[in-house]
Amino acid sequence: MSLKPTPVSRASPNRAGATLDAFLRWREASIIVVAILLTIYFQAVNENFLTSANLETVSQFIAASAIIACGEVMLLICGEIDLSVGQVFALAPFLMHFGTNAGLPIIVAILLALVACGLIGAINGFITVKLRVPSFVTTLGTLYILNGVTLTLSHGSPVETGGSEAMGNFLGASPYAEILWAFAAVAVMHYVLRQTRWGLHTIATGGNLIGAAEAGINVARIKIGNFVLTSVLGGLTGILEAHRIGSIDPLAGGTTVMFLAVAAGVIGGTPLAGGSGTIIGALVGAIVLGVLRDGFTLQGINAYTFDIIIGAAILLAMISNIHLGRLRRGGGR
């Protein structure tokens, strides 16, 4: 039997054309081009942009949303979302603080805090998967609950992080510590998504829920696992940010960092519909957001305008992803 493919291949005139062709079909290509063009533009209008002091600032802004985006992208791929991760971000360093206050070594306190974050993720997942509440609603509920819990536990006031200087530096206080954590998280999660069964099953769960179940994949486990992952990454990011700033703020993180992470994922090429997505794209999406914000700040554009720009960037990214995506799917290989 000969099942002919639908005619799809487009001839490339030459080698450069073929390379360009391959690049265009590369999922993350469009957003990488945008990141590079923005960097060139901001360096052209303000020569302070690519100085080490400024890169440090940009990298710190990027790191938090990039790490959380690693989790959100996995959730988006399997067809869910976590709105509460910003509140986990705020709660985790307080849990660590209570641990160290009780005399635990900081590493143990952090691990216990992250286990607690994982439990929160498991609850999000359980309510969503087993009790069949849409994750948007589940995590909207836990968002408020966690916010209240953090404010109650902290009495609404910030505390010092404490701990040794070396530990503080490792956990985010040294200039590039946080972005290194972000790169590590991106590398690990990119590997998990592209090279492991967990990643493949996450794509299958979001791409065809019933089909994945029929193939014997435990879709509940995949979804709950990704909720746990997102919460743990959110908690880790909160702890890193607390060490960078040197104080633990009950109002840190919140919906701002959560929406930035989701925006980074979406701008990077992960659709909300599930079934596909990219971790590297989310990192580049976070970079684009960071570059935009910092570049416009250096130009003296205020925070109000920045929201307008982020909104426009999300829409532009989605529109171009949908249409470039069609081009990619239309192409051969």
Place this chain on the structure above:
Amino acid sequence: MASALRADNIVKRFGSVTALDGVSMHVEPGEILGILGDNGAGKSTLMKILTGYQSPTSGTLQVHGQDVVLRSVDHARSLGIECVYQDLALVGGLSVAHNMFLNREKLRRFPPGMLDNGEMRRRARQVLEDIGVNIPSVDLEVERLSGGQRQAIAVARAVSSDARILLLDEPLAAMGAREAALIIDLVLRLKARGNLSIIMIMHNYGQTLDIADRIMLMQRGTVTYEKAAAETSVPELMDIVRREYRAVRSA
């Protein structure tokens, strides 16, 4: 010789609804059984019970003469029962190779847990070649394939493991005559390979008589007619269904 698969007096109730009301059936090694019936006759429910996706309210199953209680799809698979569902259970965004190894991925020994994509590609190509399915590349995402190609991939996936009993749920649904002919060819080629038993849920009487060795007609949760394909005809089958239809209308 024992039947490849045998079901006795299967009952399945969903609350107050009785989907299957004492169905007995069997399929022999190397045989193609065609199951016909109206929507709601219980064909799909029977299929789900034979694949371990649902358990019957009562009744027994035998695989190659052994009594079994199918605990899960994986359990049924381990006994050599494979199914191609009507929705094909393919994931559009994954490659042909990844779809063919969905949930039984090949892994490397090192680093542990890493997908062995090269091995999966190689084996996928081999299986497709063995059963004579021609796909331009196993790296293609399934959403880029035609309906017939997808069906072929799903069938290839089902037989790529050591399937002894293959269940096909409406394999020719929503397919043009030419694509349907390709799938029929594929099924006949699988049959020719030997001791594979095939159970097909079908809609089209003519196609079913062409391809099946034996026909089973299901109506309202029971088997109402069963005969070798060579001993029956489309008019005879139509007649039974027409009588049923008139009975329902006059009731």
